[in-house]
Amino acid sequence: MAGILALFSRLQKLSSPPDTPTKLPNALRFGILGAARIAPNALVIPAASHADVVIAAVASRDERKAKGYAKKHKIAAVYYGTGCYQQLLDDPTVDVVYNPLPNGLHYEWTIKALNAGKHVLLEKPAANTSAEAQQMVNLAEKKGLVLLEAVHWSFHPAAQRVKEIIDSGELGKLKNINSDFALPKLPSGLFFLEDDVRFQFELGGGVTMDMGVYPLSAIRYFSSSNLVTVATATAEGFSRDLERIDRAMRAHLLLESSVEADMFIDLGMPGWGPFHLIPRMPKCNLHLALEGGTIGFFNFIMPTAYHSITIEPRGQERRTEKVYGFEEGPGQEWWSTYRYQLEAFVEKVRGRTPQTWPASDEPVKQMQWVESVYAAAGLPA
Numbered sequence: 001m002a003g004i005l006a007l008f009s010r011l012q013k014l015s016s017p018p019d020t021p022t023k024l025p026n027a028l029r030f031g032i033l034g035a036a037r038i039a040p041n042a043l044v045i046p047a048a049s050h051a052d053v054v055i056a057a058v059a060s061r062d063e064r065k066a067k068g069y070a071k072k073h074k075i076a077a078v079y080y081g082t083g084c085y086q087q088l089l090d091d092p093t094v095d096v097v098y099n100p101l102p103n104g105l106h107y108e109w110t111i112k113a114l115n116a117g118k119h120v121l122l123e124k125p126a127a128n129t130s131a132e133a134q135q136m137v138n139l140a141e142k143k144g145l146v147l148l149e150a151v152h153w154s155f156h157p158a159a160q161r162v163k164e165i166i167d168s169g170e171l172g173k174l175k176n177i178n179s180d181f182a183l184p185k186l187p188s189g190l191f192f193l194e195d196d197v198r199f200q201f202e203l204g205g206g207v208t209m210d211m212g213v214y215p216l217s218a219i220r221y222f223s224s225s226n227l228v229t230v231a232t233a234t235a236e237g238f239s240r241d242l243e244r245i246d247r248a249m250r251a252h253l254l255l256e257s258s259v260e261a262d263m264f265i266d267l268g269m270p271g272w273g274p275f276h277l278i279p280r281m282p283k284c285n286l287h288l289a290l291e292g293g294t295i296g297f298f299n300f301i302m303p304t305a306y307h308s309i310t311i312e313p314r315g316q317e318r319r320t321e322k323v324y325g326f327e328e329g330p331g332q333e334w335w336s337t338y339r340y341q342l343e344a345f346v347e348k349v350r351g352r353t354p355q356t357w358p359a360s361d362e363p364v365k366q367m368q369w370v371e372s373v374y375a376a377a378g379l380p381a
């Protein structure tokens with residue numbers, strides 16, 4: 001019962017932070033490119049509990065959408081119509097650009113934002129290709145600006161606790177990683193409709209671009225290993241663009257230090273039973289096999305709502321951990337992965353040392369791995 005009450009309390013605080021400090025006079029001013037669905041959860045709500053972040057501007061191609069979004073989220077400056085994204089970049093009062101545009105536009109608008117002298121919080125995946133990602137990383141470095149690909153889950157204390165257990169050596173050497181992230185196809189189209197940006201090739205669609213980034217980054221993070229090769233990859237095409245867009249992907253990866261990994265991702269798992277009418281449960285699991293036992297990490301992508309870390313040393317009793325905060329470090333148990341990520345991002349922009357920070361070539365590796373999966377599956381990058 002106490003667990004259920006704690007869960008509801010966290011969920012309530014996730015959408016409505018209990019701590020909304022007065023903003024600092026010189027707080028960082030963020031501008032959002034596009035009235036994207038993800039921006040409220042990934043930035044606007046987390047910003048409410050950060051004294052050093054103001055959501056100052058939004059740009060949307062559609063005037064009504066722009067004004068409605070700005071009103072709903074209390075954003076003072078609104079740009080709309082043709083050229084609105086560039087107008088936001090030209091706004092001298094904007095310090096940081098949040099780029100949640102469709103994947104295929106990440107490169108263009110991040111390069112433009114960096115050239116306009118803005119720091120960039122960039123939605124995943126960073127770009128269309130690893131060559132583009134490399135150019136973005138190089139430009140940010142040259143300009144002395146912060147560029148972060150929003151791989152938010154790795155900022156959460158639960159993810160870091162799992163890594164700590166692996167690195168402690170308690171269970172010996174890591175041998176195998178299995179990672180699933182899959183959502184059901186629902187008759188109502190509750191998750192993704194067929195015209196979603198995720199299914200459009202020209203906009204950088206495909207499940208490996210969209211969801212693949214999570215298992216692939218997790219495999220890299222927990223193994224601390226580079227990719228040797230994608231041994232096999234099998235795609236299931238999206239019905240309207242079978243040859244170019246993957247709705248689901250299964251891949252088997254061989255890594256350095258003899259670690260092997262499997263990933264399964266799906267943007268719309270068909271239901272089961274008569275006429276596939278019974279929806280499947282969403283999947284979001286990590287399973288790690290080590291020489292001396294296993295670790296299961298359930299819900300590694302949205303751990304704030306609920307997660308569990310199950311450690312099973314061979315021949316010994318299983319134990320379960322749940323980690324909603326750092327023993328020493330920033331955070332509250334209701335902080336979302338996005339809030340932990342924002343904390344680190346602001347620390348970096350302010351020239352302080354964040355609790356954690358990815359290596360600067362992470363977005364490049366990310367795209368190399370995505371490219372390798374597509375190549376192995378015989379699909380165009």
Ligand SMILES: NC(=O)C1=CN([C@@H]2O[C@H](COP(=O)(O)OP(=O)(O)OC[C@H]3O[C@@H](n4cnc5c(N)ncnc54)[C@H](OP(=O)(O)O)[C@@H]3O)[C@@H](O)[C@H]2O)C=CC1
Nearest residue numbers: 034035036037038059060061100101102103123124125197
């Ligand atoms: N970190 C996370 O947990 C998540 C990350 N994402 C990432 O965020 C990004 C956006 O996803 P999501 O919010 O679901 O997408 P949406 O479709 O809701 O938003 C994308 C925005 O891009 C703008 N846009 C510009 N050009 C186009 C175009 N040709 N077609 C469609 N939209 C266009 C639109 O803004 P406007 O019309 O207002 O100008 C639109 O609102 C993706 O990169 C995705 O991978 C998504 C979900 C979760």
Ligand SMILES: O=C1OC[C@@H](O)[C@H](O)[C@H]1O
Nearest residue numbers: 124183198210211267301
């Ligand atoms: O967190 C997520 O879940 C569903 C995906 O389609 C989305 O883009 C991703 O970031």
